[in-house]
Amino acid sequence: MLKKVDLKYTNRLINHGPLVIVSAENADKRTFTPIAWNMPVEHSPALIALTIAKENFVNTLIKKSKEFCVNIPSIDYLDLVLKLGSVSGKEIDKIREYKLKVKKCKKINCHYWTEAIATIECKLIKTVGISEVDIFIGEALYCSANENFKNDCWSADKLQTVHHLGNLNFVTLKKIKRN
Numbered sequence: 001m002l003k004k005v006d007l008k009y010t011n012r013l014i015n016h017g018p019l020v021i022v023s024a025e026n027a028d029k030r031t032f033t034p035i036a037w038n039m040p041v042e043h044s045p046a047l048i049a050l051t052i053a054k055e056n057f058v059n060t061l062i063k064k065s066k067e068f069c070v071n072i073p074s075i076d077y078l079d080l081v082l083k084l085g086s087v088s089g090k091e092i093d094k095i096r097e098y099k100l101k102v103k104k105c106k107k108i109n110c111h112y113w114t115e116a117i118a119t120i121e122c123k124l125i126k127t128v129g130i131s132e133v134d135i136f137i138g139e140a141l142y143c144s145a146n147e148n149f150k151n152d153c154w155s156a157d158k159l160q161t162v163h164h165l166g167n168l169n170f171v172t173l174k175k176i177k178r179n
C-alpha cells in the first residue's frame with residue numbers, strides 16, 4: 001500500500017539510483033517505459049531529471065502532455081521491466097498487453113502502476129535537448145511510497161530496487177552495517 005511522502009523527501013526516493021518505469025499519456029495514447037538514467041536535481045522545489053531518447057514514445061508523450069509519473073519497481077518485477085523495455089507504446093498498449101494494474105494519478109492526468117514501491121508525479125518544467133536525447137526536468141507534485149519508506153528514508157533492510165549495470169546485467173542492494 002502506497003502512502004503520501006512529503007515532497008521535501010522526493011530526492012530520497014531515487015537517491016540510490018534505482019531503475020524507474022516512467023508513465024506518460026496524451027489523449028488515448030499511453031506508455032510505461034523503463035528508464036535507468038534518472039536523478040534528483042533540487043530539494044525545493046523538488047526537481048528530478050530523466051534522460052530519454054528522442055525516438056522513444058514516452059519522450060513524445062511527455063513533450064505533448066508536459067507531465068509524467070515515475071514508478072519504482074522492485075526486483076520481483078525484473079521480467080516485466082525487460083518486457084516493457086523491449087517494445088514501444090507506439091505499437092502496443094502496454095497496460096493491456098502486460099495486464100498492468102494502474103490507477104489515476106492524484107495531481108496529473110496520467111496513470112501510476114499500483115505495484116510500484118514508490119511513485120513521483122511530476123509536471124515538466126524544462127527540456128534540454130542534446131543530440132539524440134532529451135533531459136526532462138520535472139517538479140514533483142505528489143509522491144508516495146510503501147511501508148519500507150520510514151522516518152523519511154528508505155529502510156535498507158527490505159529495499160530491493162533494480163539497478164542496471166548494462167545489457168542484461170542487474171544488481172540489487174545490500175545493507176552496510178555500521179555501529
Ligand SMILES: Cc1cc2nc3c(=O)[nH]c(=O)nc-3n(C[C@H](O)[C@H](O)[C@H](O)COP(=O)(O)O)c2cc1C
Pocket residue numbers: 019031032033034035036037038051052053055056057058059081082084085086087088089090164
Ligand atoms: C533496463 C533498461 C533501462 C533503460 N533505460 C533507458 C533510459 O535511461 N533512457 C531511455 O531513453 N531508454 C531507456 N531504455 C529503453 C526504453 O525503455 C525502451 O526503448 C522502450 O521500449 C521504449 O518504450 P516507449 O517507446 O514506449 O517509450 C531502457 C530499457 C531497459 C530494458
